[in-house]
Amino acid sequence: MTAGTLPGVHEERRASSLRWLVDDSLTIAWRWLVAMVRLPESVVFSAIQPLMLVLLFRYVFGGAISGVRGSYVDYLMPGIFVQTVTFGSVISAVGMAEDLQKGIIERFRALPMARAAVVTGRTLSDLTRNLGSVLLMTGLGFAVGFRIHTTGLAFVAGLAILLLFSWAISWGFALIGLAVRSPETAQLATFPVLLPFTFASSAFVPVDRMPGWLQAFATNQPVSRVVDGCRALMSGGPTVRPVLGALAWSVGLLVVLVPLAVRRYVRTD
Amino acid sequence: MAGEPAIAVHELTKVFARGRVRALDGLSFEAQQGTVLGVLGPNGAGKTTAVRILSTVLRPDGGRASILGLDVVARAAQVRRSIGLAGQYAAVDENLSGRQNLVMIGRLSHLSRRAARRRADELLEQFDLTAAAGRSLKTYSGGMRRRLDLAAALVAEPPVLFFDEPTTGLDPKTRQDMWAWTERLVAGGTTVLLTTQYLEEADRLADTVVVVDHGRVIAQGTPASLKADIGTTVLLVTLANADDAARAAAVVAPLGTHPPTVQGERVEMNVADGARAGSQAMRALDAAGLLVTGLVLREPSLDDVFLQLTGHRAETGPEPLDRPLHPVPPPEPQGVLGR
């Protein structure tokens, strides 16, 4: 049967399925970014949180914590970066659960779009949001005394590692959102993951100050590894091992979480 | 490919909630290209489940279904390029504007950016939403949302459309418009599957009607043949005195297609030709000296169809369409006051 025999079939663009995955994911990401921009309050409040974290940690803990090499501000900033993007990715869980509750997913499933695009687009929009947060925090960080001790290029590489990690956990949180299906539960369900990984980490205090039984976890878990990688690229010190550690976790998480989340989406009805 | 049905459903089954709800139980029907198939049924009959399976949203547990010869499970990706879906509940993005919604659907249907924008504007115009095009959906009324949802189904101009209770919640004018749009689409060769609880709607639009109950087809045919089966109109007589009801039933009985039923002071009966039966009944009752307080003719509701087809009322059936077609006016006081 040719399209010509059917009434009113649009000339559909021919493209490979990878091209469609990219296009459709960008359309979905656009959808979420437009929705965010249409709600200026939400933009303002998403910007306030990272800025407050920088100021609070800088001035509340900045004087109290000692025993780190160099200035505490320089030690702290990479930790705050990682913590903020991790918290920022929680929205992926809430967003996916919200979508499931509304009818729009039903329409997406009946469209010839790439199946993986609904989740991919969501995580890409959160990646964009996290990029915005990180840039804001960098600006404020410089204003309150943060300095780069390496090169500009190394600093940018540090940000890239950070964002790659945030993208990986967005997939994990999207998976949680798809599994629990209610936005409120989704938000709550992320905390048991979020809190131990962000606080039992090298983000704010050196791991060697923690009790021995905690150190093994705190040293090797992904948030610490990513913080260490960023810190090496921003503040100096040995670089290769921490950076590889950070990359290994991010890529490893992506390899596991992307197929799980996509499969979960395809199977949910 | 003439002759191939646009929609073919064969012995479809679907079981929900770990076997407790049998939503579809051997559902079979066909719709020819360029026609409207009306799917009628009470709440819970399985209409939405059937539409969701046909639009590849849900997988069936048994049986087969195909769109333009393409199996909805095995060739789902191709099926999606030939269908448009307007589900029972509006499936639009609350956070976007009306126009942004349609452009998004166009892009996801793989239209070029320009074509998606042009199509969005065309549809907004057609569905009378141009003035609200840039507004957030949060400011749309229920009817506007419904219209946008129908427009979204048409974005890619698919040859097969599924409308699940498209006019529920629409005002009479928009309902008329919706009927006119559907007729225009079908005139252009589109096939439409439309679920409804209103016999009137099926009557107006459908070439073929299937009546579904408990997940299977219990009757099918043209609207005319279905209505001929049940009598076209219901005659309802209310008497001033309940004691007269039995006598009134005997008086009007010859006019009906089925014997009348009596309930208190009310007599109810199916008649074939509403207008004639109404005036004849009035005259006959008058001649018999019976005092009548009301005589109403109404279209048969889905409930009436069910009563006839299954011998039982639909368990959770919809409100009957109690629209008096020819209410008998009270006697006019002619020129009494003046002289």
Ligand SMILES: Nc1ncnc2c1ncn2[C@@H]1O[C@H](COP(=O)(O)OP(=O)(O)OP(=O)(O)O)[C@@H](O)[C@H]1O
């Ligand atoms: N996702 C689901 N999980 C469990 N049961 C379901 C689900 N969807 C539908 N059902 C059940 O399947 C049956 C058929 O439902 P369906 O929505 O298809 O009916 P319908 O004919 O569209 O009714 P209505 O006129 O109320 O829209 C009902 O008993 C319903 O409770």
Ligand SMILES: [Mg+2]
């Ligand atoms: Mg339904």
